[in-house]
Amino acid sequence: MTDALSLDEQIDLQIRTNGPMSVATYMGLCLTHPTRGYYKGADPFGQGGDFITAPEISQMFGELIGFNLVNLWQQMGEPKAFTLLELGPGRGTLMADILRVACRAPGFRDGLQLRLFETSPNLLAAQKDRLESYDPQWIQNFDDFPQGPLLVVANEFFDAMPIRQFVRRPDGWHERVIGLVEDKRAFGLSPTPIPAASMPDAVADAEIDAVFEVCFAAAEVLSHLAKAVARLGGSILAIDYGYAASQTGETLQGVRRHAYADVLDTPGETDLSAHVDFGALANVARQSGLAVEPLATQGQFLTRMGIGERKNALQKANPGAAADIQSGHDRLIGKDQMGELFKVFCAHSPGLQPAGFAP
Template sequence: MTTGIAARIADRIRHSGPVSVAAFMTEAMFDPREGYYATKNPIGAGEDFITAPSVSQMFGELIGLWCAQVWMDMGQPARFHLVELGPGTGQMMSDMVRAGRAVPGFLDAARITLIEASAALKMVQGRTLTPMGVEALWLDRLEDVPDGPAIIVGNEFLDCLAVRQAVKQDGHWHERMVGLDDDEDFTFVMGPRLGMDADLVPARLQDAPDGTLVEFRPGDRQLVDVLGRRFSDHPGRALFIDYGPAQSEPGDTFQALRGHEKTDPLAAPGTADLTARVDFEQLGALARAGGLDVDGPVEQGRWLKSLGLEMRAAALIRSAPEKKSVIARQVMRLTEPDQMGELFKVMTFSTPGLPKAPGFAPEA
């Protein structure tokens, strides 16, 4: 353990006992000096992982047109906030803006805001968006976005929110935590009973047998609370695209990616991307309980096709026939079941009473 983050976490464990998986993950990812997002641009073929916007421009273009339709469904407010959570390299917003220019008045009304914790990524986003003539506001938290109507998008944002884990033992849920072994390396250990926090275990999994490991996500509840307050005061809709099951499932999905390879999530904190699958069933239940309308989850492939992905691909091929095979591979990567098409899901949260979100009609 050589990094400052590892030394600090180990020292805390020696003095105060094991830490939760959520605490370990938060420190490793968001430490302002040495955390993963504070020090790295992790997105791209030569980095740690690839996201859908870097697969194809079509992904962001369709989301831009989706946002424009939502703006029209909201009554075309003269001013609204177009917010992206965790905007990566800025590529998706760049593609959204390019497509959105086809809708009269949409970008004139939009106030683009990027919620980003990484100083390194903020610089990358600025370099991406400046050539597009985009005036953007960078903020650290969604809560800091000024009042007013809003359309909020987050692609692979939720999977980075901290996750807690629990294991059922003798009929009770115990928190799975991170401690130190005899060699002073990080290791998983059994922690105390959850007590009242046992209610955070997804309802579908409450009666699971002994030995079952489950994950629950305190960050989801915080996000839903923010959206619920905002959308009760001002019309709005939030779109989330991420990987995870449509129904709550047991199992350990806490993982680390470095150089496109899975690695030990407890090794060298701050040097790898830590994520866990999103529980869309639990997320939707939280949102409904918070007074929000919920659409989805639907599979990413199905959703993109319902928005016209194949027609957009055909148009790109007509304009650049030499790129036909490349564009076809991009469509497959985004939509095929063994690629991103089924693992990734799409869900929206909205002010009650808005028209159904594009791409979520029953026949979609």
Template sequence: MQAANEAYYAKGDPLGAKGDFITAPEVSQMFGELIGLWLTDLWIRAGRPQDCKYVELGPGRGTLAADALRSMKQFDFAPEVYFVETSAALREMQARAVPDANFLSNVGDLPFDVPMFIIANEFFDALPIRQLIATHAGWRERVVVRDRGTKFMATPGMTAMDELVPADFRNGPSPTIYETCPAATSIMYDLAGRIAEQGGAMLIADYGYTLPGIGSTLQAVRAHEFADPFENPGEHDLTAHVNFDELGNLARMRQLHVSGPIEQGVWLKALGIDSRLQVLAAKQPERTDELSSARDRLVEATGMGSLFKILAISNPDWPIPEGFEINQSLG
């Protein structure tokens, strides 16, 4: 999965109507603008620290950052920007969107001595997963082997993996699948530790599940349609659902405050997306239908509103982030 995605993202821009998929920032400027206002509110209530940094993991075209930073600048909040990105092709687009951005290849290279506001929109879903499968001989790791031509297939490996499966799922019948994402665990634990030591907050927007479960969530998308993940590797986007329960627990291990996860639609409405829609429509009445359609795609259950979740973690000495009510939590 890692090798295929590295090849895929190295080829160019996968986003938009002519690409393979579209993300929330590309649907509407309202998404990035509201994130910018959310960050600004937290910054103001934290006492306006002047040395904090804006960090985005896998920033796509840089659209979210450009929209968020534009909103933040209205309140004299203009932090230095860091993008964690490995694709040279995407870095070129990001540099055009945010010319002053600093580029890094690993989260370990981020500054160690300042508060950070970290955004991860559809970042964790692209990290490589590990799948364990129940067989008649016990639990084994699913490994990828060549089938024929450009086709690959998944098959159980030889090494016993029973001890890596949680007790609640260990007695599952063949071919039960249990997924983990070691890369997500490592990155989240590292960044949570940074926030605990340095201050700041992190916002995660992605699709995933809020309680531990079983089953494969690996999927491939090409030209906005689902494809076979094991066919033509490097030609389509490979993703898997994010385990929000684990991400939240990793932050709690670092003694951080955890907000959410809640549905994206609920969160955006709490932040005032409908008010922002009215303002934009009043300025450009000819775009009212377009803007309303974009709002619905971001908020409603028929679009991204329910599938996508929002999770925030923050330093316990900082203010509690807005938009999260206890009775809205799905965790």
């Protein structure tokens, strides 16, 4: 019966039946509804989609991550078998750039077991086209990996995981919910405050009406991966927009056709995301026994990895594309573009020294 309803209608019906829903429930329905979720629909990337990610801007992004991974593989003694996992591979562009560089290292290709985690059926074909020669396998969970070290890459993955929002009121913190007012979706607050002990110390002195966002789903995913890395050895590299320590601030946003959109409008047709609390993820990683590098900006990481030298080499080899190569370089590391907004997080086995991070 509900399959005949639009996602708009299904969400409103659920609210009428069960009462207001959490922001996390709403985000989950909008993004990953089995038939009408955003990531079940058309390709969201590129000029014809809703947003452009770093790998689509320049091949240098993936190539430098490839150098980072080869360096870690070498530090681990060039294992004969290892797993390389990407979360949310998009069109496969990032992994193709990574492997074009990494597989030049003798022995890397021979030991590679490529795994991909993808929720969008419409992107699988593109991933197969780009990565078929590497014999990829798609996984559904994070609990079963082959023996050997595990190297994880996640670019703009954790920002799309559903968050819960809490608002500070005079009598405590109340969860923000989504209900109906005159048949239109609207934000409201749960009438019952949650126990103060449930909130982290970092927001204990928050002002009235401050918003605190928490992503239990991201913590759960990272916990699974961190435990696997702790058992097998390896690293987790995540690039996303976010902040280094838990703090207040509302970051939930909608993007449609390269412009900001109301998060409550056109569910299933608008990309929803929120900034990543890397401090919370770092705590999860440390609890599993991993070491965590100081959070770097994307500009810092790529500069330390040698993006300037790579840009010069590409311009010399392709003089006709010099302006485009420069533009991609500037967009990736510019402080007023992606360089400061995006952060690079790395958790890894103790003893490894990942390239691209401050000593």
